[in-house]
Amino acid sequence: MAATALPPSGDPPEPGATAARSCDARGMIEIHRMFRAEFAEGPELVRRVAEADGAHADVVGDHLALISGSLHAHHEFEDEHLWDALDERAPACAGHVERMKEQHAEMLVHLRELDAALPAWRASGRATDAAAVLAALDGVNGALAVHLPDEEANIVPVMETVLTQKEVDAAGVHGRRATPKGKTWQQLGAILAAQPDGGDEWLHEHMPAPARLAWRFIGRRDYAANRAALTGDTPARPH
DSSP states (O other), rough: OOOOOTTOOOOOOOOOOOOOOOOOOOOHHHHHHHHHHHHHHHHHHHSSSSSTTTHHEEEEEEEEEEEEEEHHHHHHHHIIIIIHHHHOOOOHHHHHHHHHHHHHHHHHHHHHHHHHHHHHHHHHHOHHHHHHHHHHHHHHHHHHHHHHHHHHHHHHHHHHSSOHHHHHHHHHHHHHSSSOOOOOHHHHHHHHHHHHTTHHHHHHHSHHHHHHIIIIIIHEEEEEEEEHHHHHHHOOOOO
């Protein structure tokens, strides 16, 4: 079914306007919740590491590397697959798309600073090395505070009028493939924890019954153990 044309401004349809909906892109907002929560918590996790506690710093640093890699992958997918499709199918949205590209470029600077700062701090646990990690996290969080609401307000509604469900679902496939081996439960637990209901609805909507059972009996326990190590409630083990 053909999507209703966007207004000349490129803004999404007004509330109540009749636009043909071609897909459900709620997954974008669901994954955004995870990025908001995980990066917002990052500075506190770093500050909880005692001076020169390299083992604890390694666990926290490993977690920050995971969420940094996840955000890299999320933006890579959008850069490679989303923007050209929107330019072609929703040309009135060109101004919004260009702004997204600029915001991604700014975010990349901060993510690369984080990636570069983590190894030294993971090895030493020292506050002098943590300072660069904290500065990078401040940059990421500031950029997220601008980018995510903008994308949710001005891009996601357009996606839902011009993309197919297969095209939208490909973002999730890309993210799962980018998750490092052995980090699936940690990543899944972060996504679930960020949802308003703690993830019950997300789990039932996105995971088949066998996977839900695996989460209940294996994944949830592993995620809880990782959370305890992150916060320092149990002894940290190097990765």
